[in-house]
Amino acid sequence: MAHLWSPFTLGGxxxxHRLAMAAMTRGRALPDGTPHPDAAIYYGQRAGLGLLIAEGTQPSADGQGYLSTPGIYTDAHVAGWQRVADAVHERKALLFIQLMHVGRMGHPENTPHHRQMLAPSAIAAGVDIFTAEGMKPAPIPREMSSGDIRQTIVDFAAAARRAIDAGADGVEIHAANGYLLHQFLAANANHRDDAYGGDSLRRVRFPLEVAAAVAKVIGPQHVGIRISPGLKIGGIAEGEETPEVYRHLVRQLSRLQLAYLHITHAGDEDHLASLRQDWHGPLVVNRPGRARSDIGEDIAAGVADVVSVGRMALANTDLVERLKTEQPLNEANPATFYGGGAAGYIDYPMMEAAAAQSA
Known part of the structure; x- marks a missing residue:
């Protein structure tokens, strides 16, 4: 684990150190999508992680799919994120806001305008989505027109500009976990026969155009992108061509000289190693369910430059100190992951308090 504690430069x-906090949806935004005032406390508490990748944040009303997720497309959103950025910077950490357009992975009842969800093709995800009236099937989305695609690229770029205006150090483009950009990459979600669908070279076009547009507006050193090759989630089932699709995508992305590539690793070690070779920049690796003892293994093996963690960071505001001193970790409470108030959000005890409670 000693490899974790050496310094590193990302985006200049x-x-x-080499440990970061991955984006995690918490569902606690105000009704208009402005981050809750407690968000500044939440992220400030975890600033010891150095690089904080904020929760999935919709770049437009069309991009929202879940209840109470934050946005970054209005003046009120910018003001809310400014408070978060100030809290993080006060503790000398970096804040990247993850831009997440859910595509078909949502429900119209959860959006401000209640319009049909957008996706590369009119194919339902086959999953249930939580709404104010309980769980409901994600409906069949509307296939995006060429105009929808152009507007969505504009929305991503405008949201990135607003993120920088809010004081964020950068943005992470979410092209993973079954959301819109991932849907374009997957053959079972993208049945288009135009320039954005068909063979693997055309299916990567939309994510590449989003990344290029965002990098042009705010500078590539302020842009990261997250992918999840082969991850079966949200109705996505990528097949044998997965390595070909992602190696082409990563080679093209590498030319943009972005701040980092963030990979959610689904288990194919050979593919991860090949993407490491194709990517000429900082690589962040996230392994869901990674054991505490294995956190630094990818850095030691040269597979990653930085590793990100989710639940450990959610439940332990002083995670770095706990790992360095081999202290016990708080366990995350799944019942408070999404929605609610301070409980399970900003009230996890630090080491001293936890020790006192045990005593």
């Missing part, structure tokens, strides 16, 4: 800015 220094990090004190």
């Amino acid at each position: 800015k220094p990090l004190p």
Whole structure:
């Protein structure tokens, strides 16, 4: 684990170590999509992680799919994120806001305008979505027109500009976990026969155009992108061509000289190693369910430059200190992951308090 604690430079800015916080949806935004005031406390508490990738944040009303997720497309959103950025920067950490357009992975009842969800093709995800009236099937989305695609690219770029205006150090484009950009990459979700569908070379076009547009507006050093090759989630089932699709995508992305590539690793070690070779920049790797003892293994093996963690960071505001001193970790409470108030959000005890409670 000693490999975790060496400094690193990402996007031209220094990090004190190689451990970062991955984006995690918490469902606590205000009704208009402005981050809740407690969000500044939540992220500020975890600033010891150095690089904080904020929860999935919709770049437009069309991009929202879940209840109470934050946005970054109005002045009120910018003001809310400014408070978060100030809290993080006060503790000398970096804040990247993840831009997440859910595509078909949502429900119209959860959006401000109640319009049909957008996707590369009119194919339902086959999953249930939580709404104010309980769980409901994600409905069949509307296939995006060429105009929808152009507007969505504009929306991503405008949201990135607003994120920088809010004081964020950058944005992470979410092209993973079954959401819109991932849907374009997957043959079972993308049945288009135009320039954005068909063979693998055309299916990568939309994510590449989003990344290029965002990098042009705010500078590539302020842009990361997250992918999840082969991850079966949200109705996505990528087949034998997965390595070909992602190696082409990553080679093209590498030319943009982005701040980092963030990979959610689904288990194919050979594919991860090949993407490491194709990507000429900082690589962040996230392994869901990774054991505490294995956190630094990818860095030691040269597979990653930085590793990200989710639940451990959610439940342990002082995670770095706990790992360095081999102290016990708080267990995350799944019942408070989404929605609610301070409980399970900003009230996880630090080491001293936890020790006192045990005593």
